[in-house]
Amino acid sequence: MAKFRIEHDRDTCIGCGACANICPDNWAMEPDGKSKPKKTDIDSLGCNQSAADSCPVQCIRVIKQ
Numbered sequence: 001m002a003k004f005r006i007e008h009d010r011d012t013c014i015g016c017g018a019c020a021n022i023c024p025d026n027w028a029m030e031p032d033g034k035s036k037p038k039k040t041d042i043d044s045l046g047c048n049q050s051a052a053d054s055c056p057v058q059c060i061r062v063i064k065q
């Protein structure tokens with residue numbers, strides 16, 4: 001099992017782009033204008049916590065498993 005799970009509430013996402021700017025390693029903008037994590041089960045947190053912290057509507061959760 002991966003050490004962390006990333007949860008993204010796409011209904012709440014307003015497509016501001018902050019997560020993709022801060023953490024392009026794991027976040028990208030999709031054609032519908034909202035972001036999406038490339039991987040949701042990860043062993044190394046990397047910049048994902050920064051992405052979560054940057055989200056103005058707090059729709060990214062980092063869960064330690």
Ligand code: SF4
Nearest residue numbers: 013014016017019055
């Ligand atoms: S920072 Fe939050 S609201 Fe902005 S694109 Fe990323 S997930 Fe969506």
